[in-house]
Amino acid sequence: MTTLVDTKKLTMVQAVTDGMRVMMKEHENVIVLGEDVGQNGGVFRATDGLVAEFGENRVIDTPLAESGIIGTSIGLAMNGFKPIAEMQFLGFIYPAFNQIMTHASRIRARTLGHFTVPMVIRAPFGAGVRAPEIHSDSVEALFTGMPGMKVVVPSNPYDAKGMLVSAIEDPDPVLFLEPMRCYRSTKMDVPEGKYNVPLGKAARLQEGNDVTIFAYGAMIEVVMKAAKSAEEKGIKCDVIDLRTLYPLDKEMIAESVQKTGRAVIVHEAPGTGGLGETIMSLINDTSFLYMKAPIERVTGFDTPVPMFALEDHYLPSADRVVQAIEKVTQF
């Protein structure tokens, strides 16, 4: 059975806005707060038009104090609101780290389940848009090591809206990371109404039997390009968009590597302490005996993201990914 739905072509940032709009319409207790999110529409215009539609009581411009934004959101969430807090850049989240680590992520455990913190923290992240260094940080691993909070990263407009809806509906705090490079890089048909893309489920973007590539966010475009080059050389890649970084979709990761016996993990965050290490452990725990070659990682370097002139050298390129694919297949 085919169900026809109305769609419109949206960029990722427009899909994010649409997701918030749909949920604010449906639930009066959904509110947005952050720096310049009101009249200004947010640093990337993600909240554009929301204040006009829902008023200043639900779209709140805050002082420049990330710890205050998150602390306030935690209190609102515990008292019946569903706040969506915007960080202008993920790299600006550090002052709020204490609020997230010591309260947001563990109130459910601390109160033995009596209270939850149903809030969403939206944060643009990643390099590749020529922003200065702290603006470009990929520090998602700081939060994937924080039990109690989900960390999700869409890589396209459809997933962005559907996952944001799921994040807002989730009873626990969700860090919703938006890859800046994907904000306006592509348009896609996005359903107009409400729909869910489930959290905790990865997506298989391409089917192949030779090697599995794991990536997320802005790296999806890079690995798809690499997978195409590999295919010209006769190597068929299983490409998995992880989408949710915590909790990981362990079943799909294991299923794919057990099929291919080879894995390449790609992320732009530094290799040390990066999510790639967690995935390697997971593969070791579930699929060691299936592995035909050591796992390869293509990551950013163990340095802060450099100034923009060097940004392209820092970021994993399709060429580097192809080299890794060849390395694992020729082992």
Added chain:
Amino acid sequence: MVEVKLHDIGEGMHEGEVIHFFVKAGDSVKVDQPLVEVQTDKVTAELPSPAAGTIKDIKVKEGDVVTVGSVILTIDAASAPSSQKGEEATESKDQPVVEKIVKAPSHTAFAGGIATLNKRVLAAPYTRKIARENGVDIEQIVGTGPGGRVTDQDVYNYIEQPSASVTEVTSDRSVEEKATASTRVYSTSEPEEIPFKGRRKQIAKKMVQSLATIPHVTHFEEIDVTAVMDLKKQLKAMDPDNKRGMNVSVAAFFVKAIQIALKDFPIFNAKLDEEKEVIRLEKNVNIGIATDSDEGLIVPVIQKVEQRNIRDIAVDMKDKITRAKTNKLKGSDLTGSTFTISNVGPLGSIAATPIINHPEVALMAFHKTKKTPVVIGDEIVIRSMMNVSMSFDHRVADGATAVMFTNRVKELIENPYFMTLELI
């Protein structure tokens, strides 16, 4: 202190008998110097020294049977580098440079020796998984991948290659008798004892295993070998010095005839896998040649006979039988047979009930050739006649099939020019 252990010399051996020590405690040894001679169930091998040093402690006696992994002796390797230092210190500056170069590698060899003792197999986890699932000890496999890594294909090849086994000898003289004939003393009243171990024990084990599991049936046939012997003579006459390799043995024709007949009756070139309930028809025809040696029965294998001509077979067979008799076969010479023949004719014998080389399905023994009056048409003529005994596994094949197979072998040997139709 370096422990010299009995390592697996090849093909998954479990134990070996210490035949002879070349060294005694206190001797100083160099790397690769032979230390001890060990008899396994298939070969006699010398274990070389993994390190330079002084023999410290010999843990076993000659005649002892030791299991793989047991320490045979220890070497005080610490003495080697210091003595070398001493040598170097006393070396005059006038000594040729070459001398120093020769000495230097001993350190490298020392390290290599240790590494050999503590063998680490390189293999990906998936490769190990395949090996484990097939009950294969990955340490027995020689890797062909980069850096000697065992690849998936190496494991598959190893699985396909059945382990070497020995078969019954249809010789009419006893190996024990031969081994002891010169030393037997008739004047004593005490019975003489011969140790029942090593290859003899291994042969016994194989025989029991084969006879206990396979319901044997043997049938007999007589074959007129006059034509093939005439052909051999003609070939020899054309190449008296064997410069063109035309001087081939009659047995090589037998091997080829068997292989051609196996093509028509592949059920005899097979293995019964009871566990999986399948009869596995082998792709290649590898003929084991039951050979009598001073150490007992041994079965070198002529590989892939279907891809080889009669001259090749003759050369290979001669080489392997010679090496079998001088105990110089390698492990790889003894593996992979799919059908075994026992050519006892040169020793005598007119008939036998050979025991199959388990887990093969059949074995054919060729007996003595003698000139016999036979009736051809209505005339009595003298022909060279030979009996064959064909033992087969009655679980896998029936008598009629075995008779048809033997008839085909007979037809080919009696009319050797038929084989020209099968040339590849």
